[in-house]
Amino acid sequence: MTGEHPLPGGLRVLAVDDEPPALDELAYLLRRDPRVARVHTAGDATGALRVLRDADLDAVFLDIRMPGLDGMELARVLRRFARPPEIVFVTAYDDRAVDAFELGVADYVPKPVQAERLAESLRRVVSGRAVPGQRPAAQPPEPDVTIPVELAGTTRLLARSAVDWVEAQGDYARLHTADGSHLVRVPLATLAQRWAGAGFVRIHRSYLVQLGRVTELRPAGPGYVVVVVGGTELPVSRRHTSELRDRLVRAAKRDWTR
Numbered sequence: 001m002t003g004e005h006p007l008p009g010g011l012r013v014l015a016v017d018d019e020p021p022a023l024d025e026l027a028y029l030l031r032r033d034p035r036v037a038r039v040h041t042a043g044d045a046t047g048a049l050r051v052l053r054d055a056d057l058d059a060v061f062l063d064i065r066m067p068g069l070d071g072m073e074l075a076r077v078l079r080r081f082a083r084p085p086e087i088v089f090v091t092a093y094d095d096r097a098v099d100a101f102e103l104g105v106a107d108y109v110p111k112p113v114q115a116e117r118l119a120e121s122l123r124r125v126v127s128g129r130a131v132p133g134q135r136p137a138a139q140p141p142e143p144d145v146t147i148p149v150e151l152a153g154t155t156r157l158l159a160r161s162a163v164d165w166v167e168a169q170g171d172y173a174r175l176h177t178a179d180g181s182h183l184v185r186v187p188l189a190t191l192a193q194r195w196a197g198a199g200f201v202r203i204h205r206s207y208l209v210q211l212g213r214v215t216e217l218r219p220a221g222p223g224y225v226v227v228v229v230g231g232t233e234l235p236v237s238r239r240h241t242s243e244l245r246d247r248l249v250r251a252a253k254r255d256w257t258r
Helices: 020-032 045-054 071-078 097-103 115-129 188-194 238-256
Strands: 011-016 036-042 059-062 086-091 107-110 146-151 154-159 163-169 172-177 180-184 200-204 207-210 214-219 225-229 232-236
Touching: 011 020, 011 045, 011 115, 020 036, 020 115, 036 045, 045 059, 045 071, 059 071, 059 115, 071 086, 086 115, 107 115, 107 238, 146 180, 163 188, 163 232, 188 200, 188 207, 200 232, 200 238, 207 225, 207 232, 214 238, 232 238
Parallel strands: 011 036, 011 059, 059 086, 086 107
Antiparallel strands: 146 154, 163 172, 163 207, 172 180, 200 207, 214 225, 225 232
């Protein structure tokens, strides 16, 4: 694959699921990917630990809700390994995304598993395991910019990095910082496009957040989640939920491995 550096001999992975049809489908999709050299399977955490005892694996694709030791508990055990495998949660439930975010897993894949989505997870695993003992070179951060804002008749230069979140107000946008808010005559859609490279993520048609300022992601009803930014709770639309969760997991993984 262009731009990737697969491990010599390919990836060695373990698929874990207590439902045989789901396990068979996951193993089948993994074996179809040319980056995967060997697929082990297990029907529960005990079987997974048995495989891990006897084999040096690059990644574990793990269901969360299983009898006995569940996937989240198993992931915490794996994190204590001297050379832990990359962990990818494969689940039909999204109510454990916050826990996954805190664990710094490689990915969080929804069921039913799609081949294209699984391929993206394998790309992340390859990226994380390509050069053992070394981290990929960090991309240089986008330079900060200043925004002129009006405050009590005075023009103030506000650093973009000071903005926690942005709220749409018609053709204007309100920039929220730790010490107040400022109205600028720029549509939210324009800021979302211009600031994407600086870590700002669209979570709703009315809200843009700085990813590094998100302190919580939690369920707020069936199929809905909210984030907490700068002490403020903001809704996340369904169409933006998966992208936001992916970005948070990737960011947590980078922080975890520093």
